[in-house]
Amino acid sequence: MYERTALPDGLRVISARVPGARSFSIAAFVLAGTRHERPEDAGIAHFMEHLTFKGTAAYPTTRAVSEAIEGVGGGCNAATDRESTVYWARVPVAETDRAVGVLGELIARPRLDPTEVEREKGVIVEEIRSYVDDPSEYAGILFDRAMFGDGPLGREIAGDEGSVRGLTPAAIEAFWRARYRPDAIVVSAVGDVAHDDVVARVAAAFAPAAPPSAAAPQPEAPEPAPPLPAGERVLVDRRETTQVQLSLGVPALRRDHPDQWTLEVLNGILGEGMSSRLFLTVREERGLAYDVDSYIVDYADAGALVIRAGVDPRNVRRAVRAILGELVRLRDEDVSADELRKATGYLCGRLELRLEETRHLASWLGAQEALHERVHTLEEAVEEIRAVGPAAIRRLAGALFHDDALRLALVAPKGSARDIGSALMLDGGQR
Numbered sequence: 001m002y003e004r005t006a007l008p009d010g011l012r013v014i015s016a017r018v019p020g021a022r023s024f025s026i027a028a029f030v031l032a033g034t035r036h037e038r039p040e041d042a043g044i045a046h047f048m049e050h051l052t053f054k055g056t057a058a059y060p061t062t063r064a065v066s067e068a069i070e071g072v073g074g075g076c077n078a079a080t081d082r083e084s085t086v087y088w089a090r091v092p093v094a095e096t097d098r099a100v101g102v103l104g105e106l107i108a109r110p111r112l113d114p115t116e117v118e119r120e121k122g123v124i125v126e127e128i129r130s131y132v133d134d135p136s137e138y139a140g141i142l143f144d145r146a147m148f149g150d151g152p153l154g155r156e157i158a159g160d161e162g163s164v165r166g167l168t169p170a171a172i173e174a175f176w177r178a179r180y181r182p183d184a185i186v187v188s189a190v191g192d193v194a195h196d197d198v199v200a201r202v203a204a205a206f207a208p209a210a211p212p213s214a215a216a217p218q219p220e221a222p223e224p225a226p227p228l229p230a231g232e233r234v235l236v237d238r239r240e241t242t243q244v245q246l247s248l249g250v251p252a253l254r255r256d257h258p259d260q261w262t263l264e265v266l267n268g269i270l271g272e273g274m275s276s277r278l279f280l281t282v283r284e285e286r287g288l289a290y291d292v293d294s295y296i297v298d299y300a301d302a303g304a305l306v307i308r309a310g311v312d313p314r315n316v317r318r319a320v321r322a323i324l325g326e327l328v329r330l331r332d333e334d335v336s337a338d339e340l341r342k343a344t345g346y347l348c349g350r351l352e353l354r355l356e357e358t359r360h361l362a363s364w365l366g367a368q369e370a371l372h373e374r375v376h377t378l379e380e381a382v383e384e385i386r387a388v389g390p391a392a393i394r395r396l397a398g399a400l401f402h403d404d405a406l407r408l409a410l411v412a413p414k415g416s417a418r419d420i421g422s423a424l425m426l427d428g429g430q431r
Helices: 044-052 060-070 093-108 112-135 134-148 163-164 167-177 195-205 260-271 277-285 313-332 337-354 358-371 378-386 390-398
Strands: 003-008 014-015 022-029 075-080 087-093 185-192 234-238 244-252 289-298 305-310 405-413
Touching: 003 195, 003 313, 014 195, 014 358, 022 093, 022 358, 044 075, 044 087, 044 167, 060 093, 060 195, 087 093, 093 134, 093 185, 093 195, 093 405, 112 134, 112 163, 134 234, 134 244, 134 305, 134 405, 163 277, 167 244, 167 405, 185 195, 185 358, 244 313, 260 277, 260 289, 260 305, 260 313, 260 337, 260 378, 260 390, 277 289, 277 305, 277 313, 313 390, 337 378, 337 390
Parallel strands: 014 185, 234 405
Antiparallel strands: 003 014, 022 087, 022 185, 075 087, 244 305, 244 405, 289 305
């Protein structure tokens, strides 16, 4: 169970009390991501996340921020996505005030020191290079471009070297003032702490350093997602590797689509865990890959279902055909009652075990309050998953899996994956 309070300035607080919990976890979701950037400021949301940890009013250095949490055995970090940035901390429950205070400082009172801006540019450039140098990571970056095009949903979250080096302290401060507003923040907390106590602590810790100016710029609404797929059918990056890293997928569902739980079950059957069809077919039966799985991407108005694998260059065509074969099976055949029972049991059990930990429960509640149309309890989510039937899965697969929807991205050595587009057909592709 959870409780929810909206503060007068628009900041929302959602919490769940867990009697006897020894840890306290807090997650603060800020509705600021790559969808909220101007093209010339690509990467600014991610840069802002980095810069908050460079010092705040109460914790003027990176070391002071980290020691405030790590000094009591806790952990603290942040991550930027397309539509939000989340900050989190987990500490012993006796240090609740400390965790709330540190996150409030990071979000409401960052120093945004121009000297740190220049220094951090080099750090983020190296981060971007690490993604480019990782074939598996870069295949995913290419897939985003193939599926979502060159706009905010398709470009790298961290930006590129040129856009990062071009960011100015003034632009970063303007982004913070426009996007890190109380009415764009959700704070979620889980531990053995009463909701009213959480609300009081959050109200004090997250109070803006100064009242917002009436002249402060109103944030612009993000541009809508383009019709999908928006990019090239096949994108290939050539480099000297011993494997082909591939990402293959189709447009799927927007967040909170009526069929979202059906997609969760379909994805579970297809590519989650060692009992999934992709694992059993592509790896166990055919020996074509060590790693193969699938995952869902969902945004407010668009989504994708993505499969990724690393395969021998000599086997890339066979691997693509094997993956497509599993999509055809889901499209053309009903899932058996036994397989459906095992898949829903896996999904429900994993969710129950995950939400037993305060940090994951705080993230679950916060993300749903910030990004979804409603907050599901664990019991409601389990009920939704178990209600999915074979007919619904087959109907959804039929709507999603067709040749025009397919997009493929590969990082591959020279000479491999030639004419791979001819294999990218659900029925009758060249083998």
